[in-house]
Amino acid sequence: MSAPLFEKVLIANRGEIACRIIRTLRTFGIGSAVVFHHLDAASPAVRQADESVEITGETPVGAYLDGAQIIEAAKALGAGAIHPGYGFLSENADFARAVADAGLTFIGPSADVIALMGDKVAARRFAAEHGVPLSPSVDEGEDFAARAAEIGFPLVIKAAAGGGGRGMRIVREAGELDAAIETAKSEATRAFGSGVVYAERWIDRPRHIEVQVFGDGAGGAIHLWERECSIQRRFQKVIEEAPSPTITDAQREAICATAVSLTKAANYANAGTVEFVMAPDGDFYFLEMNTRLQVEHPVTEEVTGLDLVEWQLRIAAGEPIPLAQEAVPLNGHAIEARIYAENPDNNFMPATGRLLHMTLPAAWRCRVDTGFAEGQAVTASFDPMLAKIIASGDTRFEAVLNLEGALNETVLLGVTTNTGWLGRLMRHPAFREAELDTAFLDRHADDLTRAPLSEHGRNVVLAAAAVTLEGRHGLAAPGPWGRIGPWRN
Amino acid sequence: MAWKLSLDGNIHELAFTKRTYPQEVMIDGRRMPVTSYMTTGHGFLADVDGQVGPGKAVRDGNRIHVHHAGEVWTVEIDDPLMSAARGTGGVSGDSMTAPMPGTMLSIKVSDGQSVREGDVLVVIESMKLETTVKAWRAGAVAEIHIAEGATFDRGDALVSLEPEAA
Numbered sequence: 001m002s003a004p005l006f007e008k009v010l011i012a013n014r015g016e017i018a019c020r021i022i023r024t025l026r027t028f029g030i031g032s033a034v035v036f037h038h039l040d041a042a043s044p045a046v047r048q049a050d051e052s053v054e055i056t057g058e059t060p061v062g063a064y065l066d067g068a069q070i071i072e073a074a075k076a077l078g079a080g081a082i083h084p085g086y087g088f089l090s091e092n093a094d095f096a097r098a099v100a101d102a103g104l105t106f107i108g109p110s111a112d113v114i115a116l117m118g119d120k121v122a123a124r125r126f127a128a129e130h131g132v133p134l135s136p137s138v139d140e141g142e143d144f145a146a147r148a149a150e151i152g153f154p155l156v157i158k159a160a161a162g163g164g165g166r167g168m169r170i171v172r173e174a175g176e177l178d179a180a181i182e183t184a185k186s187e188a189t190r191a192f193g194s195g196v197v198y199a200e201r202w203i204d205r206p207r208h209i210e211v212q213v214f215g216d217g218a219g220g221a222i223h224l225w226e227r228e229c230s231i232q233r234r235f236q237k238v239i240e241e242a243p244s245p246t247i248t249d250a251q252r253e254a255i256c257a258t259a260v261s262l263t264k265a266a267n268y269a270n271a272g273t274v275e276f277v278m279a280p281d282g283d284f285y286f287l288e289m290n291t292r293l294q295v296e297h298p299v300t301e302e303v304t305g306l307d308l309v310e311w312q313l314r315i316a317a318g319e320p321i322p323l324a325q326e327a328v329p330l331n332g333h334a335i336e337a338r339i340y341a342e343n344p345d346n347n348f349m350p351a352t353g354r355l356l357h358m359t360l361p362a363a364w365r366c367r368v369d370t371g372f373a374e375g376q377a378v379t380a381s382f383d384p385m386l387a388k389i390i391a392s393g394d395t396r397f398e399a400v401l402n403l404e405g406a407l408n409e410t411v412l413l414g415v416t417t418n419t420g421w422l423g424r425l426m427r428h429p430a431f432r433e434a435e436l437d438t439a440f441l442d443r444h445a446d447d448l449t450r451a452p453l454s455e456h457g458r459n460v461v462l463a464a465a466a467v468t469l470e471g472r473h474g475l476a477a478p479g480p481w482g483r484i485g486p487w488r489n
Numbered sequence: 490m491a492w493k494l495s496l497d498g499n500i501h502e503l504a505f506t507k508r509t510y511p512q513e514v515m516i517d518g519r520r521m522p523v524t525s526y527m528t529t530g531h532g533f534l535a536d537v538d539g540q541v542g543p544g545k546a547v548r549d550g551n552r553i554h555v556h557h558a559g560e561v562w563t564v565e566i567d568d569p570l571m572s573a574a575r576g577t578g579g580v581s582g583d584s585m586t587a588p589m590p591g592t593m594l595s596i597k598v599s600d601g602q603s604v605r606e607g608d609v610l611v612v613i614e615s616m617k618l619e620t621t622v623k624a625w626r627a628g629a630v631a632e633i634h635i636a637e638g639a640t641f642d643r644g645d646a647l648v649s650l651e652p653e654a655a
Binding site: 183186187190346349350353354356357359380407408411412413414416417419420423450452453456457458459460461462463464465466467468469470 | 492494496497501503505514516521523537538544545546547548549553554555556557558559560561562564566588589590594614619
């Protein structure tokens, strides 16, 4: 048996992605360690890891952003590498550099590439220099508003250091421009510590298509096909699928080749995602490159049969990219639904509470990635994503049906979630016909509201409530035991 | 015992009229056969009026969350005291209350200032999202209840306008 890729890896993250990484570490006989804030002490990630270390911070999120403390923990536990997951420190160039300086392996690209792609303005310039198409844009500076207006309306104001939709404002007419710039700058300052923004042409009915890439750090790179992530609310993804059902084979070839050429030009190492916006005519423009594993990586795993975390570990350990481009499979279709603690019937407001009951689906061709367990509190301290349900099929239609079935089996009680709404989305004719763009949810909001209960449904719900109130003794059990009463031998 | 239960804003009366097999429940004066199979955990299977309705339910204080046909419905025990204490976000009377806990980012008006409907009063942040609170009607600002930088809870008053002249 060959030596493991690493003896021990520390995961600088929490929740479902920590659990996801532990699974691969275990498969390959690598020791797993996690850091945790005390709010997460009873979480599945801490229970599943071989070892865990408590970290502290002024806020719970602050603990997971404290790179120095996390590197100390890795050294104390003798972990040779750190996997940053997504979010938190995963795209922090200083952290990647500090990990390397401490003599540890950062499982991700080099600090320089993270810094390049993390500065959205520099990344766009780099992409343009290497022949990647960009939509017209204007950087901040003198007469910003006037120069931005020249792009034409609608346009979008974005944070240079941004991501996740924060510090982002669509401006439809000149009169809204100044106020939008002010709000975007203020939001960006508080979210990212930098108020630098830029303006970009807004494409109506755009689709969000992204390409999964892997680089070897020496100019070699391949893609693992694309994902369609056009179903978004507040610029944040809710449904992701692979492959994209809205592009032609020629468009697939072009967009994947463009992503690979950018990855090669950057001497990119490890996993990355090149995000594009695609116009109705099939033209596509570079949005940004995410220098980490994505939340939605499972759909790529399902259609390729590959373990992306395994690939990350192999490349970080100095192995070559495991497959040649021609050997990367693409079989069937996969769709991921993100289960959030939020109320779709009230503007997707985040919800908090205790998860009093949790039934996860055991449906056909369905995978569940979660970091939550029954009894756990859902607080405002962390991202409100509770689980990802990923369903596959030979065709997109089969995957939709499998996901709908899986969502019907998913029961989360005690905190409001979007599960029922996701089921309604799976049944929507326009979704089934793949009439997708990023305005889908706004356009079909009315169709996706919950229908009132039927009279029978109302009676079932009321009867269930009464049975619950009176406990097991509310109604006698049917069958022979029920008939003979409480007597047992 | 009989229960007064609120579902989707309507009050229903429910009582078990027969607890032995075959069981019977009365909902809003109408008797119907019910079979309930309590399984492990929070499961139940209720045949109501001859139709099967499998699901799960859990009690959460005064409320019962019921999963039925892919959706969760919340039934509340109707108790006049509880209903009075129930505070939610939105405009109630002359005040705007917070729908979510959050932070007061900036105050755009001062006490006594006249505002038109739609004028920005304050900017708040809840769950990392910045929201402007606009005047829901014209009037004079009576009070800004939360200082800049201070945090508030769900249901706290944010801004009050002077009562409208009769």
